Amino acid sequence: MKFTISREGLLQPLQLVSGAVERRHTLPILSNVLIKVSEGTLWLTGTDLEVELISSVKLSGSFTDGEITVPAKKLVDIIRGINGESNIIFEVEENKAIIKSGRGKYTLSTLSASDYPNLDDWEGEVEFEVKQSDLKGLIEKTHFSMAQQDVRYYLNGMSLETEEHIIRTVATDGHRLALSTLDYVASALPARQVIIPRKGVLEIIRLIDYNDTLVKVQIGSNHIRIYSTDFIFTSKLVDGRFPDYRRVLPKGSDKSVWSSRELLKAAFSRAMILSNEKFKGVRLNLVSGELKITANNPEQEQAEEVVDVNYEGEDLEIGFNVAYLIDVLNVLNSENVIFNLSDANASALIHAEGDESALYVIMPMRL
Numbered sequence: 113m114k115f116t117i118s119r120e121g122l123l124q125p126l127q128l129v130s131g132a133v134e135r136r137h138t139l140p141i142l143s144n145v146l147i148k149v150s151e152g153t154l155w156l157t158g159t160d161l162e163v164e165l166i167s168s169v170k171l172s173g174s175f176t177d178g179e180i181t182v183p184a185k186k187l188v189d190i191i192r193g194i195n196g197e198s199n200i201i202f203e204v205e206e207n208k209a210i211i212k213s214g215r216g217k218y219t220l221s222t223l224s225a226s227d228y229p230n231l232d233d234w235e236g237e238v239e240f241e242v243k244q245s246d247l248k249g250l251i252e253k254t255h256f257s258m259a260q261q262d263v264r265y266y267l268n269g270m271s272l273e274t275e276e277h278i279i280r281t282v283a284t285d286g287h288r289l290a291l292s293t294l295d296y297v298a299s300a301l302p303a304r305q306v307i308i309p310r311k312g313v314l315e316i317i318r319l320i321d322y323n324d325t326l327v328k329v330q331i332g333s334n335h336i337r338i339y340s341t342d343f344i345f346t347s348k349l350v351d352g353r354f355p356d357y358r359r360v361l362p363k364g365s366d367k368s369v370w371s372s373r374e375l376l377k378a379a380f381s382r383a384m385i386l387s388n389e390k391f392k393g394v395r396l397n398l399v400s401g402e403l404k405i406t407a408n409n410p411e412q413e414q415a416e417e418v419v420d421v422n423y424e425g426e427d428l429e430i431g432f433n434v435a436y437l438i439d440v441l442n443v444l445n446s447e448n449v450i451f452n453l454s455d456a457n458a459s460a461l462i463h464a465e466g467d468e469s470a471l472y473v474i475m476p477m478r479l
């Protein structure tokens with residue numbers, strides 16, 4: 113196998129697929145990237161058995177077909193360190209990969225491509241095309257509420273749901289819930305709900321941008337795949353049943369707090385400095401037209417913030433994890449935000465003013 117390519121032409125797809133490569137590997141080959149030349153196209157593949165990333169680039173120089181695997185991190189570091197204007201010659205001789213550029217020559221160990229694991233072939237059961245910006249927005253508005261290393265493994269991921277003309281993402285860690293909905297008018301979609309694992313969700317966020325380029329999403333019984341002009345991304349799905357989020361959404365909240373998002377975020381951020389480092393609890397005291405935020409910690413330090421709000425209900429005292437509140441205010445992009453409350457023991461429902469396509473539920477804390 114042999115091919116010639118520009119440094120930039122190789123570095124970009126190589127960095128893209130190396131994100132899927134397993135760094136703390138149990139199988140040595142999982143730290144490698146699969147390099148394949150076929151019919152004038154260079155294919156690069158990285159996987160950790162849970163997610164797989166494939167990228168391709170057309171070769172304009174001379175080439176010889178073949179395939180091999182080489183250590184991903186070492187190859188990325190070598191190509192990144194080569195002068196930006198240089199051409200690279202890659203060839204395989206006697207089970208060694210040789211990279212030449214200018215007067216430099218690097219020899220890497222290899223492992224056979226025949227031993228490289230591929231995700232099983234599968235059929236897509238649901239398929240749709242969506243703008244990258246719409247898909248990224250759906251995921252970024254909810255992914256921060258995923259659990260981390262929860263024994264309820266189905267919470268360590270994000271639910272993706274299709275239903276008629278709606279695509280919905282939901283994430284929860286048991287203490288908070290984030291839900292985002294996208295109207296999909298192109299066609300009617302079959303009803304389907306799957307759970308994308310945490311690593312798959314974070315990889316999708318890394319791969320797609322806020323632009324109008326379309327990506328194709330394909331959902332199978334055990335996998336999800338995303339096709340773009342730059343990559344093919346595949347992730348296994350979590351085998352489990354996601355909680356019924358509809359039962360968590362508060363109903364009959366009779367108190368509404370309306371305020372500036374930036375004003376609240378700044379006040380919560382300052383109060384968090386002196387909150388308990390482990391529990392991040394703050395006390396909210398609501399009276400007509402005013403919100404008082406109080407935080408304290410075991411060192412007997414205290415923060416107090418007063419914010420003008422639009423509120424005309426009964427006086428209310430309620431506690432929350434302030435980090436959860438700030439997470440929500442960070443992803444909302446409206447000028448004003450609305451909190452719907454009922455009493456000190458009921459969850460808060462938060463959304464942007466005039467937009468309920470993204471809803472956030474936060475359970476109260478006892479302080």
